[in-house]
Each structure stands twice: as structure tokens, then as C-alpha cells.
Amino acid sequence: MKGLKALIVVAALLAGLSAPAHAILTIEITQGVEGGLPIAVVPFGSSAKALPPQDIGAVVAADLARSGRFTPLEAKDFVSRPTEDRQVVFKDWRIAKAEALVIGAVKPAGSGQWQVEFRLYDVFKEKQLAGYSYTVASDRLRAVAHQISDLVYEKLTGEPGVFSTRVAYITREKARRGFTYKLQVADADGYNPVTVLSSSEPLMSPAWSPDGTRLAYVSFETRRPVLYMQNIVSGARTKVAEFNGINSAPAWSPDGTRLALTLSRDGNPEIYVLKLADKVLTRLTTHPAIDTEPAWSPDGRELVFTSDRGGKPQIYRIQADGGSAERVTFEGEYNARASYAPDGRTLTLISGRGGRYHAALLHLSTAVLQTLTDTPLDESPSFAPNGRLILYATERAGRGVLASVSADGRVRQLLKLQEGDVREPAWSPFNRSTP
Amino acid sequence: MHHKLLLSLIAVAALSLGACATTKTETPEIDDQSVGAEAAGAGTEGAAEGQALDAGGDLLSKRRVNFEYDSSAIDDAGRAIVEAHAAYLVNNKNIRVVLEGHADERGTREYNLALGERRAQSVERMFKLLGVSADRIKTVSYGEEKPIAMDHDQSAWALNRRVEILY
DSSP: OOOOOOOOOEEOOTTSOOOOGGGSOEEEEEEOOTTOEEEEEOOOEEOTTSOOSSOHHHHHHHHHHHTSSEEEOOGGGOSOOOOSGGGOOHHHHHHTTOSEEEEEEEEEOSTTEEEEEEEEEETTTTEEEEEEEEEEEGGGHHHHHHHHHHHHHHHHHSSOOOTTOEEEEEEEEEOSSSEEEEEEEEETTSOSOEEEEEESSOEEEEEEOTTSSEEEEEEOTTSSOEEEEEETTTOOEEEEEOOSSOEEEEEEOTTSSEEEEEEOTTSSOEEEEEETTTOOEEEOOOOSSOEEEEEEOTTSSEEEEEEOTTSSOEEEEEETTEEEEEEOOOSSSEEEEEEEOTTSSEEEEEEEETTEEEEEEEETTTTEEEEOOOOTBOEEEEEOTTSSEEEEEEEETTEEEEEEEETTSOOEEEEEOSSSEEEEEEEOOOOTTOO | OHHHHHHHHHHHHHHHHHHHHHHOSOOOOOOOTTTTTTOTTTTOTTOOTTOOOOHHHHHHTOOEEEOOTTOOOOOHHHHHHHHHHHHHHHHOTTOOEEEEEEOOSSSOHHHHHHHHHHHHHHHHHHHHHTTOOGGGEEEEEEETSSOSOOSSSHHHHHHHSEEEEEO
16 A cells, blocks of 8 residues: 555634635626615715724625625715715615615724724615614624624515625645645635635535534545534534544534434445434434435424435435435436525425536425526535525536525526635524624 | 346356456465556557567556446446456455545535445455455545546546545
């Protein structure tokens, strides 16, 4: 056997390392939508003596535009630029055809802190819909901007926004020898990427704990697929499963107490559930075929998984305490890697036919399978925590990129790195600290 | 698919009986573990017809068994390679072998991880039938994580669907 090369695996603390600038995911809206709600986000006021390090208004406007549900008006068309309540003249905004208005100001609050104020108005009712003040350090200004975006989104659409959430993903870059693989976590808009783990061997299948503090993933750092769990705040990690064969496909139960996973320790891949408190392992499937890619229903009562027990990979459903599996997909020759929408009514999955693999939606009540993309090499689709978007990996010009599509198929975006490949996106749960 | 695999395994089992009988003769231990490693295309350049080449040695230079899409069945070309390595391993009992299963990039990553394992196990089964003891064989799957051809087309995918015989 050839000599084993030394493997360098570094677990980085979240607070510490951040990726170089070229490693930031940039977002390009590839298909917008007509008829988004026209909204005016006035540049936030600031004092000339102390300019805040973030343009809060610009971050909010970009967030809202990316959602596809708003059309922010061009700031150059604004007749007035109010930064305080008493300066607002609603007539100006009716003429500009804005239906909603966001104003605000950022002021130094001493000892490196900033005070951010913002107000949201209904232009036609001439009424304030929301108003908040935050005092934060410089490095939290961008997070405050996302919180403001979430509040605006929720007030105007009635649904929670996902601007304060994060996305975990795997990158692959050419190294001097072979490749460097990284597990990274970035804000939902691609900013602030942090490397959670870096390895010269492949990394796979990041999965968020429901409280957003931990990631489970597969690492080949010992030259075989081993399952780990890592606290992304402290960087501390633990080995979850290192049996013979495959240890992979982690999926947290909605209550965070159990982890579904795939083990082939008995000869072929089966679905297991690991109780995290006492490490008790329960085998859910018993079939000589491939069983893998478990995903929990939002109520935690059942799981779907991929199995080729019928000859080709299809989606099956099983109760969380075991029993017999029931086939869910019948249309198409290849259906795999399903996960539930937050409301439990649809699954997003990869559907293959004629050698092309598309992200798709399966409506569970009608069994209608709806293809969402026209790209042939899609992988790893999952819902945003509010169910409005599906994020997946695909290939563009020979490189791995991420893409998102709104659940209604109307808004599309591409998220890519300047160099290297990015894949296996996993959207974090809601940020619980958001007011 | 499963029937085809079963049939080919029976065929291999039958063949292996013959193979074992003829390869029982003691051969000196070969210390050179680089036998044929990466020597792809050996003897093709201007190779005149009738050049004496040891058939077994030629096959030993091939360390990759390729597969059809979503299949772990070993075809005739693959079987010849596996048989040559099995014969070598039977005669060199101190050597341990790692069978690394891989898949092409199409379809999902976790399913492909399982598919890579199934391919490695399929070569492992053939090795065992041919007399290589189980405790000398290790299988590992990398799924679609370690392609050798980076393009996104049929010829790259054909190369990437493979089991690597490493020792």
C-alpha cells in the first residue's frame, strides 16, 4: 500500500477565521418577477463626523429585492430623503408610486457602539407599521440590517423572512496537490463566510441542528466516510459514527434529540436513528437494497428516504419508530434525496429522467411531481426555513454553483464563488434571537 | 440487473475453480509493489504483432474496473482484470488490498456513496470467490467525491464509474 499522506484537518473557531474576499458567494438574480411590491428604502441618515461602516439602507433594499416579492425604488428618483418621522411627507411617496416606505438613521452611541433606528410606513394609509431602535457594535450592523429586512418582510407579507438565517455549504478548490475541501457557513446573502472545517479529503452532507448551533457532516479525513457533529460557535466536535462501511446522510429530528443516519455496518446501507442523549441506535430499515438519504417530517413522526428496492432509486416513507416502508414516488425513473417543506405538504427532491437530474417538487396530497429547473445536474435541494425558496446545487460552465428558485418557480438566483466549486447547500433554521 | 449480476458471479465462480487449479504453483514473492502501477497503455505504442507479453502482467497493470450507469455488475473486461489481480494476490499472501468504489456525478451524492460501496463489494465478492481471503480485503466508497475525469460528459462519467484495486 502506498504511504498514507498526512492529512491536515483544522477545525476553526467561528469567531476567528474568515475566508479571503474571493471566497465570498456572490448572488446574481437570473430571473426576477414583475409586480413585486414597490417599496422605497431611503438611505439611512448618519452624522458626517462618524460614518457607520455599513450602509444599512442598501443592505435592506438588496435583501428585499432578492426575495422577489419587493421592487425597491431607485434612490435617485426620491424627491425627499427623510431620516426621521417628522420629515416624512406621504404625498411624495404616493407620487413616486411607493406603497411602503422605510427610513432610518445610524448614530454613534459611544464606546464603539452604534444606535440604529428604523421605521416602516404604509404610504396609502399614512401609518407607521413598525419602528425599532437597536444599539450594537460595528460588527453587528449588518446583522441588524438583516433583522430590519425580516421585520419589513413579515409586516408586509405576513410570513417570516429568512434574511437573518445562514447557509452551510461545501467548497472545493484546487490545492498544490489535489484539492482543499471546506465546510463553510455564510449569511444568507453570502457575506461573512466562516470556515468550520478544512480538509484535503472530501467533506459531505452538512446538516443543521434545529437550534442552529451545530452541524453534522461526513468527513473522509481518515480515508473513509465518518460522521461528525460540530458546535459552530465553539468549534468543538465529536465523532458520531465510525462503523465499518458507510457512516453518512445525517438528518436531525425536528426536536433535536435524535439523528437519522445511514450505516452499512451490516453489509448494506440501512437507515438508523441515533438518540443523542444515550447514544441508543435503532435500525429502521431492513432490506438488501440501498436505503439512504433520510429526512424527517416537520412533526417528527415519519421519515422519507431513498431506496432502490424497486430496482431504481425512489422515495419511500417510514414511521419514525419503524414498521414497513411505503413508496411515495412513482413518476420518473430516478427520484432521490427528498426533504420536507416546513408545512409538510410538499417534498423537494432530485428527479431524473432521460439522463437529466432536476430539482423538483412533489405535492404529497395529489402526487403531482413538478420539475423546477432545466439544468441537468442538480443536487441537494432543500427548503428555506419559511418554505418560500428551494436552494440546490447545480453546474454552470463546468463549475459547481448554488442556485435558488422560489417555490412557485418565478424567481431564480445563482450563488457562485469566483474560483472553485460550491455544493451541498444547507439552509439554517430561523435565527432564534431575531425579535 | 440483479439476475445479471448473479449469473456473472456464477460464471466467475466456475472460472475461478479452473483459475485456482492452474495458479496453485508456488511463485517467488515479488517485493516490487509498483507492478504495473499507473502504467496505462503499456506496449501499445508501435507494438508489433506477435510481441511476447505476459497476459497476466498486462492485466495487472490495469487497476480500474469500470461499470455501467447505476450498476455494480462486472463486465467481461472488468472480470479479466479482477481475475488477474486475484491470481496475483492468491500467490502473494502478505499483500492486503483496498477496493475503492466510485460513482459518476449524476444523481445524488449519498445515493452515489452507497452505489460506490456496492461496486467495491461486487469486486470484493469476486476476489473471495477466486480465493483471496476476506481479512485481506478492505472496501471503501468515495461515491462521486473523487472523480478522475473532471468533465461533465459521457466519457468522463464512464471513467469515473469505477473500482480502484489498490495494493
